[in-house]
């Protein structure tokens with residue numbers, strides 16, 4: 176399913192889309208595939224695969240740690256494409272989130288081509304703003320990859336409009352000023368940001384991320400956003416589990432709880 | 441006189457520079473850019489800045505004719521004595537400028553990253569002077585090899601946070617400072633320590649340290665009645681180098697040399713030579729040369745000098761390299777330490793190990809220049825800092841430390 180179809184379907188069902196994130200190759204390539212498929216089966220509508228990067232400045236301690244483990248275990252950019260292929264073949268809608276340098280190193284057009292061939296529908300770029308994205312925009316158009324740029328509570332209306340004009344599929348609204356990581360309360364800045372986005376572009380689906388960790392918070396965010404993005408809390412299931420069975424059981428349970436949450440808006 | 445047409449309005453030096461940061465930081469960068477542009481036009485701000493440099497930092501620094509070193513190197517050597525500045529390095533110029541800017545923007549808190557600790561000490565100093573809260577991020581490896589500077593920062597009232605992720609050096613401290621800034625940008629100015637990072641930092645830092653070159657140029661004309669044949673500096677992130685280069689860029693007869701940290705030798709892979717041993721990519725908010733693997737993952741740098749131990753370099757150097765206006769060469773740890781000792785013994789000046797890379801580089805190019813020019817070349821070297829902070833490292837390197845238990849002050853406070 177494309178991103179647009181996924182959001183349209185959820186809208187028809189009067190609920191939000193659940194986006195679950197997991198770093199590629201964490202803790203190993205095969206394990207990460209298993210984890211993503213488990214998340215998909217337990218109710219994540221979209222799997223956001225994260226490409227592990229040595230200098231993840233947008234990320235808090237949990238994602239940093241998972242990325243470090245994946246890199247230490249030798250994950251490569253090509254493995255990430257392999258993982259996307261496996262997870263999308265299992266029926267999941269897959270988007271990739273990556274810092275910019277690995278794409279630039281791979282070759283921007285070649286990456287868009289191979290990403291599309293692997294079955295991903297979109298790319299989220301946390302450190303690439305549209306102002307610097309001319310090459311990416313052309314490549315994404317050529318290979319039909321949806322482009323998701325980030326907006327933040329600090330974005331001016333002018334920047335919101337400019338960024339929205341360059342987004343395809345959905346826009347990623349960072350709910351608070353900060354790095355990734357589960358928080359005890361959902362930011363109060365998020366609803367206002369969503370309102371400002373809707374005032375500029377009522378059609379663009381909005382995913383809200385940063386800080387959601389349980390079903391209750393998912394429901395809170397689902398009340399005002401089209402998509403709920405969850406990362407650190409899911410990754411923590413794997414980090415904290417002593418063994419594989421527990422990791423997968425916990426991942427399924429949390430995914431199911433979050434999926435229920437996005438239906439309780 | 442100064443080549444001030446670059447960067448463009450979006451911070452690009454040719455294909456280099458720009459802004460590769462999360463959207464959450466764009467507003468703060470725009471505000472900083474606007475505040476900087478208005479300060480630049482404001483005679484009151486300039487007067488305050490210059491007053492602090494003159495009366496507090498000890499600037500203009502001397503341009504010293506190093507006679508015995510000249511003899512040893514077969515060139516007429518002039519040392520730009522940034523080591524004599526308050527806090528012991530060129531960095532004080534940048535921090536005073538940025539701390540004044542933080543004040544002007546009404547931000548009560550500054551954060552900084554530091555490698556050698558020189559930028560951290562300078563930031564803590566400026567924060568104390570201007571009554572700002574100061575938090576310094578420093579890789580844990582660096583807090584150990586630069587323990588004295590950690591104590592200095594604490595004495596000055598700053599909080600030092602050891603960074604324990606990644607390679608635990610400067611690049612990781614920079615990541616952590618950026619993470620702090622994303623969450624605190626309303627109240628906090630990020631006092632970036634070198635001429636790199638997202639626009640407007642490379643331009644702003646260059647301008648704050650640009651006095652080095654302006655002074656050196658005027659001092660050459662005054663002392664020699666002419667410009668030098670070459671200007672040389674070490675290159676970590678690139679602030680002291682761009683600081684002394686910038687005023688000379690339009691003087692096409694003046695050769696510009698940047699010396700990168702070659703560590704064990706560029707061919708060993710254990711080095712910090714981003715331009716001479718790296719490739720083009722994006723790191724820490726700008727497109728530039730960096731050390732990376734085939735997947736674009738940053739490779740850890742290696743250098744005996746904590747201040748040069750960084751896998752990237754400022755975008756203006758990337759551009760000066762591509763255009764050929766400046767020449768960059770690596771200098772190994774061993775070459776730098778030999779030059780360190782040479783300056784100690786010939787001039788009675790203990791240089792920073794960073795600056796020793798510039799001395800060593802000049803030792804290598806002097807014979808070439810002599811041949812090319814058919815006479816003794818005149819070379820200005822930016823002596824970017826003094827070596828007090830490096831006494832332990834250098835003492836261990838030369839095996840001249842007595843075997844006594846080292847007490848690290850401030851470590852348990």
Ligand SMILES: Cc1ncc(COP(=O)(O)O)c(C=O)c1O
Nearest residue numbers: 558676677678679680747794825
């Ligand atoms: C004395 C000295 N020189 C040079 C450097 C390297 O930085 P840059 O390349 O920005 O001048 C440092 C950094 O800490 C330093 O302390």
